[in-house]
Amino acid sequence: MKILQRLIDNLRKFPSVGPKQAERFAIHILKASDKEIDELLSSIVEIRKNIKSCNKCNNYTLDDVCEICRDEKREKKICLVETPFDLISIEKTKSYNGRYFILGGNLVPVSNNDDFSLKIDKLKKIVANDSIEEVIIALDATTEGQITSLYVKKALSEINVKISQIAYGVPLGADIDYLDSFTLSHAIKKRTLFDKD
Ligand SMILES: [Zn+2]
Structure with missing residues (x-):
């Protein structure tokens, strides 16, 4: 039929x-x-x-700015993730109380550089305007994720913000949103601070 x-x-x-x-x-x-x-x-x-994309963090939202970005009780930190599902996974751990920024698949080796640069420029503006104290990079432990982390670290090094990366007590190649809460929670707590060059 x-x-x-x-x-x-x-x-x-x-x-x-x-x-x-x-x-x-x-x-x-x-x-x-x-x-x-x-x-x-x-x-x-x-x-x-x-549904639309949050003007600040690119998360799914019904308003111009999502609930997390509007929440003034959140710490002045931004966790950089690839997808909204990574955000949900980190929220579930309840071990992080800052804001987020979603790259949305704009990883360096797989996207054209314009998209990536636009996103990073937006992130830099938010960090400066909202007096963000720390950017925590929480991208997948894949080659693309790690190359992107280095790019982000370099791009942010010109502004005055602490940059850290979550610790990976997890197998290389794993997706953030597939990790169990305990592993992810541990990885956030054990994040390492990038040295400023
Ligand atoms: Zn938001």
Whole structure:
């Protein structure tokens, strides 16, 4: 049936969804009540319509500036992460009470340098305007992540801010958002301070 195949093909576009799983999802959609499907569709439409990127940290938000950036009780620190999911993982550890800045996949070797420079310029402005005392680099322990960390360290060295990097008691190649809270919490606490050249 063409219409069913179309649904399966669309479901297969989701990350890690294989043909069998797409079929199971399609069957679930066919069997679900109208109420369940309406709820699913309206949640998709609503999030697509209302979600935007925080003007400061690039996190997902419904407002111009996200709740974390608006929270005046947060310490004057910025944790630099690659994705909003890394932010969620670090928030879950409850071992960090500063703000964030999301690079959004703008890692040096995989992005064009303009995107990266724009993001770093934005970060520098925020650090200066909001009197940020420390930038903690928490990028993945991959080659791209580590090269990016060095670039960021160099770019920030001209302004007056402490720069540190989380400690990696984790295997090289691991994604931040796959770490368990204990490992991640330990890595944040044991971050190392970059020497100013
Ligand atoms: Zn924000």
